[in-house]
Amino acid sequence: MPQPSEKTEDGRIRCDACPVMCYIKPGAAGACDRYANHDGTLVRVDPHVVLDRTLQQGGSVVPFNRGGGDWDGKLVRGPETFVTAIGAGTTYPDYKPAPFIVSAEVDGVDMVTVVTEGIFSYCGVKVKIDTDRHLGPERSLVRAQGEPVGHVTTGEYGSQMLSLGGVHHLTGGSKKEGRVTCDTLLELSNGRAVELTIDDGATVIVQAGRPPIVNGAAEERMRVGCGSATIGMFAKQWHGKVDEVVVVDDHITGVLSEHQAGKLLGIPDTGIHMKGRRSTPGRYFQVAQPGTGWGGTDISDPLSILGPFDPKKARPGLTMLMVSTTGEHFAYYVLDDELQPVQQELPAALRQSIARIEENCEPALCTVLFMGGAGGSLRSGVTENPVRLTRSVKQALTYVTCGGAPVYVWPGGGITFMVDVTRVPENAFGYVPTPALVAPIEFTLRLSDYEALEGHMDHVRPLSSLGVDAARRPVAPYRDNPWPFAPEGAKRSHG
């Protein structure tokens, strides 16, 4: 590597890699885009990414041998370097052998990694947003920059799922819809934040691995459970410290004195009257409208979900705790002589149970899974008989990775896979203006298996021929990813 021959006072360095002799400012690259000034040091910045195990965090850590076979005592089973498809170039549109077909010897077996960047017009992202706040009705359109890019799908435990992209938004709508959809998928897949608005719902800022921001408020915690589950979990801790507890939840609001858990503890009736639809004792549906207030409802005053207390059962001085499923909202009341609840300061004895609810709530995150299907031309880049690649993947002879990250290959026909975008190296995704996304995809298999599926044997090249040190960008692999050359039984379960 050339050394900077001159360094100026303001941090510029003069590159002597070629006679252009560019002055390069800190953080900038020279005219060639190959050399850059990184904190005063001239560095080479080629785009082709090589996962380098020696850079892996905690360099001595090796994957646990999950295969179940006898461990032979070797620390590292495969070669140290795995070439990803990021920046490799595509096989598209005129199918030709994939840009890099790399062979490396692993445990005495010649392994082949077919490296390409696939163009996916059938692709999208599945987004899981950890929140109990109401983001919008199921099937509502999700928009970016005003264009429809997907829809709200199921609510899961503590989370709301969105399905974004897909071929109909990419190519089935207006040009602008396709372009905005493509941009949205690209930003999310590359780990950047995107603002989404949901018809008849909320505006949410989504970024993989970060808390969602719903209507301007960052979500901190997932709920500990539904209102009924929360009653069950904490009934014993409340027993004797408060007469009644209501856990406010948009799904199922729980009432301690009526709930099975309260009955078992012998907690007496309190004369409480809940609005909403009773499901089973102590469990209420639809106490309010969905929203971004208490427990994913639209309320800011919890008393609004209560009717008058029954004078036959209630008594002045009766105490009541109302709390949301995350512990974010809570209020403590004492009934006055007219049996009206009057808010008072939360007693110290109950403070701990609120803290315990908060402690049991996991951090709320957005998670983004890229999902795409490998098409005909991509598979042709791997083999002259594409269906054999599909079969090889199904038979688990071929290990599929996305930028070195493990994928879940959906059962059934074709090669449709999902990958957690946070496990893929940075900026691994690109796009073409058709529009479609460009995603890295690697197929790793035994050389003999590659020959059997009529692979492009004449294009196989040894890893050493790539000149890993000079021209490739080494990156540390995501440390929880199985090493692609030694996935050991992790073929289908990760992602």
Add this chain to the structure above:
Amino acid sequence: MARLPQIALLPDGRRLHLQDGPIDLIVDARGTAESVRAAYEAAARRFTGLLDELCDELPLLRAPARLESCPLQGGVARRMHEAVAPYAAGTFITSMAAVAGAVAEAVLAAMTAAAPLSRAYVNNGGDIALHLAPGQGFTIGLVDRPDRPGLFGTTVLAAEDGIRGIATSGWRGRSFSLGIADAVTILAAGAADADAAATVVANAVDLPGHPAIARVPARELQPDSDLGDRPVTRGVGPLAPDEIDAALAAGAATAETLIARGLIRAAALHLAGETRTVGLGEPTSSQAKSLIHA
């Protein structure tokens, strides 16, 4: 040891890759095996030392071009100046605006002088010099974002069209632009001519003073840029449809003028997903459609 360019065949075993400093060429020649070998050897020979030849005159190449006389000595440098001279009276331009195209032309010329070839091209980062023997043609793919290359549409060039140069310029590309076009692709008689014109037309696709456009003096990004303190485009925010139309219309008007002056043959202008073509027929959209489903 003297610095030597990288010279290697690409993994397809057919195309030649030449790289030296900021110059990166993909070379393809078609003909007999013997001719192709001779052409590639000639290309490698011509390429070796070419960058040094240019750098010897770098300060003059970075100076504004002059209409009346050419102070440059080297063959490639003089060709660069010749390509930008038609614009020198009306606008600020330096010979650097044609460097990529002129380099591509020089390497291609060495190849065609060395052996008979049916077709050949030298692609210098999107600025392409073409050789077509009579009766031959090329199918050309169009890219609308140089930073994320992908085929937008295609057009077919025949030998009889007299087009031997294609160049693309835009603010997202490797070179700076004073305009906001994502890409302007020019077809012209030579690659250096196309290169210079792409710069001029891309600069003309603009909305001066628009708040959504981020501009930075070129020198702040590259201290020795030939553009000096001129503001180059670094970001383009959302634009309204009528603004996109207005910017494209400004660029198209410039392109029409260049066609009328006989400097270029056709131009395709891209901005924010919209496209305008001037000159030759439209790019065949059926080709673009066939690209949709991978």
